[in-house]
Amino acid sequence: MRILLISRCPPWPLYLGDRLIVYHLAEELEARHHEIDLLAFYDRPDDPDQQQHYDHRFASVHLIPESRRTQFSYLQRLLLPAARFPRSAAHSWSPEMWQAIQQQLDTHHYDAIHLFGGVHVYEFARALRGQPALITPYESYSLYLRRALEASPAPALHPRRLAHTIARRFESFMFTPYHRTIVVSEKDRDELLALNPELPVEVIPNGVDIYEFRPRPITRVPALLFVGNYEYAPNVDAALRLATRIFPQIRQQVPQARLWLVGNAPPPELQALASPDIRVTGRVPDVRPYLARASAFVSPLYLGAGIKNKVLEALAMGCPLVATPLSVDGIAVQDGQHALVADAASMVPAAVRILQDPDFRQRLSVNGRQLIESSYSWDSVARRYEDLYRNLPIPS
Numbered sequence: 323m324r325i326l327l328i329s330r331c332p333p334w335p336l337y338l339g340d341r342l343i344v345y346h347l348a349e350e351l352e353a354r355h356h357e358i359d360l361l362a363f364y365d366r367p368d369d370p371d372q373q374q375h376y377d378h379r380f381a382s383v384h385l386i387p388e389s390r391r392t393q394f395s396y397l398q399r400l401l402l403p404a405a406r407f408p409r410s411a412a413h414s415w416s417p418e419m420w421q422a423i424q425q426q427l428d429t430h431h432y433d434a435i436h437l438f439g440g441v442h443v444y445e446f447a448r449a450l451r452g453q454p455a456l457i458t459p460y461e462s463y464s465l466y467l468r469r470a471l472e473a474s475p476a477p478a479l480h481p482r483r484l485a486h487t488i489a490r491r492f493e494s495f496m497f498t499p500y501h502r503t504i505v506v507s508e509k510d511r512d513e514l515l516a517l518n519p520e521l522p523v524e525v526i527p528n529g530v531d532i533y534e535f536r537p538r539p540i541t542r543v544p545a546l547l548f549v550g551n552y553e554y555a556p557n558v559d560a561a562l563r564l565a566t567r568i569f570p571q572i573r574q575q576v577p578q579a580r581l582w583l584v585g586n587a588p589p590p591e592l593q594a595l596a597s598p599d600i601r602v603t604g605r606v607p608d609v610r611p612y613l614a615r616a617s618a619f620v621s622p623l624y625l626g627a628g629i630k631n632k633v634l635e636a637l638a639m640g641c642p643l644v645a646t647p648l649s650v651d652g653i654a655v656q657d658g659q660h661a662l663v664a665d666a667a668s669m670v671p672a673a674v675r676i677l678q679d680p681d682f683r684q685r686l687s688v689n690g691r692q693l694i695e696s697s698y699s700w701d702s703v704a705r706r707y708e709d710l711y712r713n714l715p716i717p718s
Contacts, residue, residue, distance in 0.1 A: 323433035329362040330439025334375040348379040350704030363388040389416035423449045434711035447499035454501040461628030462513035464489040506629040507652025529700035530634040537640035538614040545580040547616035556625035571670045613639035618676045621649035637690035
């Protein structure tokens, strides 16, 4: 098959979680001898310089600067239903992307068209000239915002309240022209169906590279680990919660315990917590040595939506997991078998148990790895997408 991918972002660097799926899906599809063209927005100055890392996966790559969208332009589409799906490049937020899509359709016949992203790409439905397509928005943005409001002490005054209202309205209509909408967790699916019960939604989780992320024969040390891209606010919230509320209570029971906070762009308030007992690394070239040595990956996420790639990677490495229910959205862990799923009251005793019980720690390690092997390889993810491509209706 020849496949056109239209993405809200390029597939590199991989420490930005929304870029993983395009990279690994293209890798798997290329291995199955499919030919893929990529059109992608970019919003980071160095994105064009990173093309060397993935160019070989695609027949062609065209990067386009992400278009600017204003609150007024969102409201305009809400108030004028005829403007929600532009009919020409001139009326779209990104005429350049529209024209690039048209040029690809003029040049090639595609067996499948697949869009990755939500509000960034939904508007191109009519640019596809009636050809059935899939869209993967990753997550429900209205779910992300709703959780932020629910966690706020004053939801009615929250600055994102208007954004939540707008997101709900958009998600009630923006995916309707597409043959299938694919999200990465059941919670995201349920949110979209609550907004539009007629929407054909399917859940396909992200995967993990089970060959790169695999257990190593290394002795684990009494360290707790959290990994995240700290440009993403929910990760900052989780890391601060872990370092200032949870870890001090754990240290009272396990004095030798240490905490490692690993990941890109830690803000000043996180860097200020660095001490002999708390390591704040910033971005590292490889997270696997940390996952291999830590006694537990602790994920106290209370904000966000979608699936957590960091949790998939921890399970794949056999790193025992303590996580809030939100942290394992879209991942079929069974509490006590693959991980310890803990709320605020039970997170400290859960982490202490893993630190103090090596046999239990080993059982979680083995079971977590087996779960990933059985259900979350990129191979299994690609096969499910491939089935959807093959079952797209033939355009009239």
